Amino acid sequence: MASPNTAPGTGTGSASGHPDNAPGHAGSPFAYAPAPESRSVVDIAPSYGLFVDGEFTEAAGGKVFKTVAPATEEVLSEVAQAGEEDVDRAVRAARKAFEKWSALPGSARAKYLFRIARIIQERSRELAVLETLDNGKPIKETRDFDVPQAAAHFFYHAGWADKLAHAGLGPDPRPLGVAAQVIPWNFPLLMLAWKIAPALATGNTVVLKPAETTPLSALFFADVCRQAGLPKGVVNILTGDGSTGAALVSHPDVDKVAFTGSTEVGKAIARQVAGTRKKVTLELGGKGANIVFDDAPIDQAVEGIVTGIFFNQGQVCCAGSRLLVQESVADELIDALKRRLTTLRLGDPLDKNTDIGAINSAQQLAKIRELTGIGEAEGAERWSPECELPSSGYWFAPTLFTGVAQAHTVAQEEIFGPVLSVLTFRTPDEAVAKANNTPYGLSAGVWTEKGSRILAVADRLRAGVVWANTFNKFDPTSPFGGYKESGYGREGGRHGLEAYLDV
Template identity: 85%
Template structure:
């Protein structure tokens, strides 16, 4: 049987203008910093632009601007704040093609994911929280909910613009002002968002964006005039932040790592489950905190499911993130590629059987072929540690009780998936899983109305939905 080859279908880079350099966005204006750093395209390692590196005095200025703006912003009626959020949401929709290209260039994710998943969800979050802005007293959070003040927010590189929306939209809706630090490898969509704020005539100082590395984020989190800290990222950094804010009176939410179990029972529709498995681990190159990186499959159907899964993986296209046919783009950075490679080599050394489909990887950039490991046990490091890449560990089980025990045998608790035709089994198993989000016969489905967050080393607090308002209200 011959297969049709896909002709290249590249999205145009020319629809987004990337400036030669970017400053810090403080008090409604872009300004320079003493030092700069470069951000590169992970697909070809070309320098995209130069970005300001915020020093402690720059963070001080940003927090001071947010504090000044808080007085007037928090005093606005909710209906007036809502107008700004609605305006931002509409501008994001109007400029979504530009933003999708920029996100794929800076992050490495396929354009079809940036275009069809990230950007619609970004706009949806601003629309959703705009609707809450004048209804806070009906949110079940007390008769007179009040904003906290200045929110210091630190976001990761895997969903740069979406994580920005998750944090900024509820903060503004509840009357807080924001100082946000994007990840150092993916600052461009946050800086683009600063321009969106200006286009929406958002009052100066309500949103401030300071770019930089870990030290910039640490100074923001520890700043004495920040009232609320929101962080999405690694569990290790989350622990450091929790220690630094302990006893300060700052409100804190942490969304950290995960090692989600995707459980497939013997009555599951195999083809549907395979699509869910692929989406669960290979979406966004596996750069997803809630990725289904552990596949738990019932022993009686393991061979059939793995045959189908390998056949499906052989059709995945790895390559240029701006090609609309691409399924798996570039790994975000050299450091992340090195970690994925190291843990995969350890998996093979520990005795698990490694398999990847035949696929040619580009010569330049950071790439890793979609990979599965079979013969994995609970003792393997690849079954215990978050790899944060397109690597799936496959384990088997015989009974529902064993599936639950293996699924919960992890220090993480962010998400899980269940595949079965029995509604009663879905409810019974979901009730026993220690995970913040449990998907049934689907995976990686997100909605602004639904809360998201974890247990154990996956953090605490919830983002999204009505629950996401609570973290920004006194």
């Protein structure tokens, strides 16, 4: 694995050896040169207020907190901490705006969503750099996935805005009112789009709280809303910690709650809104199984495994964090996977060659270290490619655990980091039983050349989305959500509209 502390193009190799013709290896004539994206393309203000009723304003209590760059621990900006008074002010602004917004024809609302989508595209370079700085993920992921997908969600839902009566949700579906939306730090801009686009398309107004560690792209989006001419109060953004989210969810004038985040917080929200009239969707944790049968194309499967667990440093709720391999090909696949991991490049997230960026926060890094330590103590065999980590920032090398049993902590608990647990199976029945032996049920993958096996296995997996011979592929037209402790409700597609409508 190439190290950020070595000269560009000089990988440190690994215990299993580094192929001489691998990109970036010291002996390769095709060594990578530095390819940094300039951070000067985006202006970050020294401080930000709350976005309420179309204007930026200070928090009533005057409290602020700092947001830092995970790759360097540099303070990026100071952000307002919303309290209960600010939450009430934002909800009142959204309630007032709802009267006119919901009365607009769907075609008129669609125009605003189209404008927002186009502005996201036009300002994509700014957004990609900002997201990488604030989150720590590689620029090639924010540039090629996060920002394009965010724009696609607004384009897609703009198309639905004047067709709701034809969505199969009744002849006259009506918006619910004010939507309280709380999003996580792993995909700040994309989760914002997943939440706001369907809410606006269906005629609701929004109060959104971004994660405490990644507020900047949501505040950037507030400026996008103003640039698009969105009426005041239709979108309000409150920055803050967990207390801000709790106050927003519990506000009596909120009609809809949408939350993406940890299962623990999701359970607390479910208890909090139980017995109220609020409609709720929860998209929570996961421990996705990636199942590789003996007839699968090994090289293709390895690429899918890497995408499944090391995309966004494994900080993905639907990550393929459990690899289930048929015994007869386990050694071959694991050897190929280890060779592939030696070619991944860890380092500056703003470098376009970087594959593995920084962990989002010190707290998350501590959790990953704790759980991987438990994995070793329980007897699983740990392996990582040789890698020199930067001296500042929050970093964790890609890690494999082999010899993993079903009862091991690394096979049961969501680590939310670049850590893959490898288990083996002999028969399809055993693969399904092991895949379903988890409290979660968000995602799964099946690798085989037989279409009949894909359908037979997928039908028995208790997961909200099952990928066949691929992993982590998303589209705004396809619904996403989970079973069991991965939550309930769907986001995206026609099914996701229902969560924002009185049908």
